[in-house]
Amino acid sequence: MKKLSFKLGIVFFLIIFGLETFMFFFLHNALVNSRIEEELSSLQARGNSHRDILAKHFDVNTISHVALMESEAITDVVITDNFGTILGSSFKNNQIQSYLKKPHSRINADGQIVEKDWKKKPYIITISPIGTTNETIGYVYMFQKTASIQSLIERLNQHFSLAGLIALLLTFIVIIILTKALTKPLVKMKEATYQISKGKFSVTLPKTGNDELGELAKSIKLLAQDLNYLKKERNDFLASISHELRTPLTYIKGYSDIVMTRNLTSKDQEKYLQIIVEEANRLSSLIEDLFALAKIDKNTFVIQKQKVLLNDLLKKMELKLSPAFKEKNMSLVVHCPERTYLYADPSRLEQIIINLLDNSIKYSSIGSETLITVTPRKKTTDIIIKDNGKGIPEKDLPNIFNRFYRVEKSRKRSLGGTGLGLAIVQELVYAQGGSINVHSKLNNGTTFTLTFHTNGAEK
Template sequence: MIKSIRLQFTLWYIGSLSLLALIFGGIAFVSFQSVLVDNLDQMLYNGGKILADGLAEYRLQNAHDPQSLYDAEEKAFWIDEMDEEIHEIFYINEAYIQLLAAAEAYAPNLPIISKTATLNDQRLPLSPQAYRAIQDADYHAETVKHLFTFPLRVLSLQVHDMDGRPYILQLGISLQDTHTTLRHLLSILSALFPSLLVILSLLGYVFMKRVFSPVKRMVALTKQITAEDLSHRLDPTASRDEIGELAATLNDMIARLEQSFQQITQFSGNVAHELKTPLAELKCNAEVALRHDRPPEEYRAALQHVIADVEQLQTVVEDLLLLAKLDTQALSLKFAPVELNEVFFEAFEALHPRAAQKHLAVHFEEIDAASIHGEQRLLLRAFTNLMLNAIQYTPAGGEIRFALRRHAEEAMFTISDTGIGIPAEVLPAIFDRFYRVEQSRSHETGGSGLGLSIAQKIVEIHHGTITVSSIVNAGTIFNLKFPCLPQ
């Protein structure tokens, strides 16, 4: 097995062009042979027409006695003229000509009226195919191989004398010169093919080396790329061929990998930071409680602090586990028709006590019935995270507005608040995992920084979109769009 693609392509290149050269040489050889034979046939036919015109001036058979022998005097005159015509027509090649008496039915040995001295005691054969062909066509040409030591090209045609009596005229000419010419041509082609093969091999090697040189450079540079250093990029090629496209695609892939590794590194740091704080509080509370004997009430308060820290850790771990399952599609999802308005009311009923505790005014602008194809548990989680975010970051006495509208084949859920808002420069980053506008917010709200990331991932799984707009100290608006099921 040849493992080098460059060598494989080189061999394919050489083999393909060599095959084309063989095919072209074969076609050229056959075409040249056909042209030579056609020229011979045309020369024989032209000579036959001249002899036929001369025969039409003679009466070879005795008119008073049709059953008698052919008129010897007329026959002699025509033979003399035939000899003269032969020298004028076939002045280069030696011709073999005979005139046969025609018959109503085919016979292999029809009477010979006359023939040239070149035939000696031989006669040109008349095949059944030739006899039948000349009854309807102008002539019939065929190759005779076993009459002499060399092959003959024999042409047969029907002619008539002065009285319209039919005869069969056959003309033959040697194919020896034609075969000699073809052998020379074949020798030339056979001698040229090895030279052509060598030239094609050199051209193929140079061509493939030049074509694959960018690939070799890419391979060498790719070997330098590691997880610790993804800053390298492949040299972009000026051409717009597949190799240039491959280089651009690999550069895009490396850029995505670099971004992913950066996110993983940042994510790992954020996870460590999120876990470090509650763990430190756990340790601190335990150490303070164990420093000296305390009343039961103080131990109970310390344990309550420990439980709160454990709950925060549990929330972070559960959110991380859910995100990991969503990323790897390891979560078992059962999509079915879901009524978004029912999911919204379920989430609202669960969080309404928190809103009432902060004395938040809740308004329902419009809640339409809208059905989508989705997973109810995940949609409930997304709605809950967005509502909880609005409740947490809206000061006491503020307002939260909800709307669920259906437009054609699209459902839009909107949640707006009069909270503290988000600066415009950080809006693109609020869906990043563990991202907080201010780190102090996590201590005030107890959030893990994963709620919006989970909500965005759930919306994307349902082929929807989520957008946000905000004004500092004025409020924030989240818009969710989902494709609806037909009504």
């Protein structure tokens, strides 16, 4: 009872059955009324025909001849004079006088219907006046038994009942086929979603065209693909986290055991403790990055966009990062037009640029230059960060914003990093309605282009 096919079948059946009942009832009444009108018109026309003959020859012979004609027909005639006296009749009926009603008003020359209740009365009756326009000399009453009409209507009812049963049967068959055709793909989709809930994402669905069911099937397939991708990403993410956490912890535990269990010189102790501090710092940085990504994923971090004067912001950052660049004998050059504004969160924007400059320091050679260029446009502002570092291989470019993805597969501690920096940068840029693009060639440097809105509007 709870199946969709049953519910759809009941709804379709009630709707179609209601429409068919209304149409059959309407058509039946129309045919019955039309048939009764035809019988009355035919009876009136027959009476008018006799009236025309009698108007020319209103005598005993003509009256007898008309009565004789009708005695062989399914209709009957009664001819009276102007006072209601019967002059001739095609049938004998003791109650015939009760059907003859002298008109209280002048009857139209085309006659009129005296009795048309075919359901309750034994006869339908019409009257036609005999005479001229100014004088009436008699009347022609035409009678037709309603039993014949009732028999006709009964046959019509039988035909309608048979047609109704056939229509009802065909409707039932069509509804069964239709509901199965509609619900079959839905059942397949239900099975597919059940398989997806069990972790089986390779589902196949029937082709249903370009209608709503087709769009639903495409959405389910897309959902399965996305869930499969997310599952793979989750597994890779967990594996990467395990590896990233295990590596510094292994170093910390191993060198701590060495320091505690061996008699080392002060120089060796200092060396091993330095390694422990570096790995502890690396572990702390990794945990901070993971917390940052967790906040981004949950949308729990706050973006407070405001009008930022880029020239001032970049000067402060240049001053802050100068020692790190000087340590590697590198230079940082900033080109920013005066009074250049954009709408962004200044602290998040600073975090983005520092992460990108940190990569420039790590992967650029000694004595190289990193250039920051600000290009104002009509509605946006570009911040371009270009270095002369190692560059990124073309095959790695599509993946550099993935979490824990590293171009340097050796994971050397000298190169540092957690593989989360660019992922955080991209999320922070998107959170402020901006975009980030990268262009790089191996051994020829890397260029990051950040685009932000200058009027506070977001795409």
